[in-house]
Amino acid sequence: MAAVNPVVLIIEDEPQMRRFLRATLRAHDYQVVEAATAREGLMQAAGRNPEIVLLDLGLPDADGLEVARTLRQSTRTPIIVLSARGQERDKVAALDQGADDYLTKPFGVQELLARIRVALRHAAIPADAPPEPVFQVGDLRVDLIRRNVFRGSQEVHLTPTEYKLLAALIRHAGRVITHRQLLQEVWGMSYVEQTHYLRVYMAQLRHKLEPDPARPRLLTTEPGVGYRLREELPA
């Protein structure tokens, strides 16, 4: 953790939810700034210059999506969207608007802290910095220079598309990436609606990289939203 504790801005209208977030984040050495409305949230974001924003999508005075868009216009500050299950379309919209990740209520503390950690780490890397040459998680090792993929000591042969897909996931490692974003990065703009391409290749990739493709540990599905490549495996 940096010498100065990072500032987290919570934009959430439910006092009980703010209370839980405040208590938890303070206990983990974050500074907490709170806002109960979209207007207040945007003011706090401009005034307090937070390192990260937790944004509830169901605000009383404005659409959370609108807040995400407005924030993204002026700052690269990571935004983590908070929403209920069943609001997948809103989540996707927020992510495609520039939000970095999301949490589905109710969520646990471990999940919350992990998302914040990943978002802060990515934000700390300058946009023009060269990527890490090697990505490693569990027994998967990807050499991004030589374009080699290994499971343990065994090299895995990927098709060019599979490799492109994996590379895109590695660029977003730890964070969710929507179907649309992945399709755009791997296949191009004109393919963003062809979700089944993505699903077919994702299944192939899992069969090559996961010990049990029906229970993926690395390449997890975010139902209705997209995929996430884990940076760390659950214990």
Add this chain to the structure above:
Amino acid sequence: MPRTTARMGELESGGRAAEYLAALGVVALTTTLGLVLRPYLSNVDMAMLFLLAVVIVAARTTQGPALLASVLSIAAFDFVFVPPAYTFHVYDAAYLLTFGVMLVVALVMSRLTGRIRRQADEADARARTTTRLSALNRDLAGVGTLEELVRVAADHIGRTGGGIATIHIAPRSGPRAAHDGWLAECLPADPTARAAVLWAHQHGEPAGAGAGHFGEADVLAVPLRSATGSVGMAVVRPGETRPPLTPDWPMVAALAEQTAIALERATLVAEHETARLEVEGERLRTALLSSLSHDLRTPLASIEGAASSLLQDGSTLPAEVRRDLTETILEESRRMTRLVANLLDMIRVEAGTLAVRKAWQPLEETLGVALLRLDERLKAYPVEVDLPPDLPLVPIDELLIEQVFINLLENVARYCPPGTPVSIEATPREGGIVVSVADHGPGIARGAEEAVFQKFYRAVGAEVANRTGGAGLGLTICRGIITAHGGRIWVEPTAGGGATFRFLLPSDGPPLPGKPSEAEVVLQAAAPPSV
């Protein structure tokens, strides 16, 4: 049988005139015959000849022509044959007796034949009524719904009445019954016809064309009455080409009576069914309330208890007790979350607002999400997944099908003893794929294979379910989701014991736009790598 329309009246009077003419003809013929036979016959024989003529006329016609024949016969006999011939004088008083006998014979004969003819007519009418009635009954026996019944009965009554019949059912209860509101629907526009229908309803007697009341109205209004009162009204209006109505009233009345009985029976059956459903609904609501209040209160009570005890004695409690209490809060909140999610899903299924967003995808992905979400709960149950590598993509709503897997697998955790193996398989079928989730637990009681999909159904030994927080909604939601996908779900026994839930996911939906070829992407991959 009163025949009273103008047309029928004309026919009748024409018939009557012919009868009188026939009487006249017969007497004239007899007189001529008498004149021819005069040299051979005595006057007594002549009287017999005239008596025969009277009997013939009386037997074939009615009283009037018979009397005419007898008076004419007396006159002709007297004038032509009785001395002094060609005068009406009678010398021998014995002839007066002959005249009297002829008159009496005419009267008695015509009375007798009249009665016989009436009986024959009645028998004929009865036979026709019986034929029509049995035709109506035969048709009514085949109907399934009240609407069909009304249509069939209206058809029969309309044909008999010579017009187009409509049948209006009087509600047995509710505000419409009290205000005769239903009657407004069957009132014709024509004021006379309208008055006839109203009168018929108020007096419970038929009215309209040819009836005792409103005989001039161009409508037949027939109240449908059963033993328990008015069940409605049949109204016959002239057809499109406006042919005159043919009110065969006794027949119409008979059909109306039969219709009323059938209607009453049908409405009674419908009411009985409604009442049964209400009782059933009430029973369900009560079950829902008791089940919900139990399911919601139990976790809340544990959460409140644990939290308050942590707040009050937090510092004095041993660490493991504090941990225990905290875990209770966590577990019970998760249970509440599941329950509330189920209730919300149930409401969506019930309200029919389940929006299914189908997209072609591998089933493996959706199953994977469900298995990951249930990782903790299924820890004690070895789950074997067997999906063929060439399993085609299916068009499904991933969030909903995930819920189906979750509900089915949660039931395994709820009802099967720990360690029970579960196997999940999928096989391509004509028009889709069939997925099965097979456990080796207690299985489904014989005969309950359909009941398990009903709301709030819980397996026997529900205390097990109560402990683990099932509200009896999981399978109902599964069925709602699968049905919304156009598929079906059912349960079979697992070989060797246990339950196997199977569901068919049809492969209809948006067309599958073909698998991307590797070549297509190689071209793109040739671009400078962005990594």
